[in-house]
Amino acid sequence: MTNTLPHIIEQLERLQSERIIVGVPRSNDHLTMIALVQEYGKTIRPVHGDWLVIPTENARAMHVTHASQVPGMFRPKGKNILAIKDESSPNGLKVMFVLRKETRIPARPFLRYTYQTNVRLWANYAAVLVQKMIVGKMSVEEVETLLARRIVSSMKSTIRHFSKPANSPLTQSIKGFNDPLIDDKKLLDSITYFFERKF
Known part of the structure; x- marks a missing residue:
């Protein structure tokens, strides 16, 4: 009988050594600025x-x-x-x-809301994926990718359904609708993931 424990330990160590980063691409300064303004609010003068x-x-x-x-x-x-x-x-x-x-853009903390609302669901999903990896039905890369995609999906769902605080009447009339985090869908469509080594 083959001893698979060393391989399992190696896979778990690989998972421990990487983190999943989800959000707007780091290379896009404009979208990063929009995300931060929405997350924390800002007075524009x-x-x-x-x-x-x-x-x-x-x-x-x-x-x-x-x-x-x-x-x-x-x-x-x-x-x-x-x-x-x-x-x-x-x-x-x-x-x-x-x-x-001046105009005040109120905080719409979609990043923090997504995390707080979904962190336990992600943990449960990750546990299921890791179990599959341990029994040889999934690779480390598949675990990371499926979990990252689930987090991206959660964040996009938050952006689509975030409704309070609503857009101002002027903004609603300009946009023609009241989706506070959606205008031209660039923020929504930009949400992505990548992996980063912790150490």
């Missing part, structure tokens, strides 16, 4: 000038990202908006941008 210039759904529908792209735009007296004349609108204006001194 203008870098240049006195106002944040926030495009409305009208600007987005015209694929306009900057106020200078819209000819004939002006700021109506006493209003914190930039608009163009539009006779078909009730007030004769089409609002293209909203002006704000």
Whole structure:
């Protein structure tokens, strides 16, 4: 009878020596910034000038990202908006941008929520996978990959269903829906995993 204990110990040591990292790719600074802002919240203030210039759904529908792209735009007296004349609108204006001194993005801790909600489920799933590995039905790589994919799936589910705090009415009107962690799905689609040696 073959003694498989040394092989099992070696496999378990390999599992112990690596950790699974799940989230946005480290190489994407923009998505990392978005994830951190969503996780912890942030007050955004203008870098240049006195106002944040926030495009409305009208600007987005015209694929306009900057106020200078819209000819004939002006700021109506006493209003914190930039608009163009539009006779078909009730007030004769089409609002293209909203002006704000600052805007607060509330914390939506999807990373911490995913971990707290699922850590026991992941541990149970990992135990099942390790049992299969011990009896020779699965390799170390398969255990790590299946567990990593389960964690990614959990995080994507959190992003899809995270609803509070909701988007502001302005953000909802711009996006056309109220999914606080989803806009163009870049954050959602970016969630991935890799393995890193502990020592």
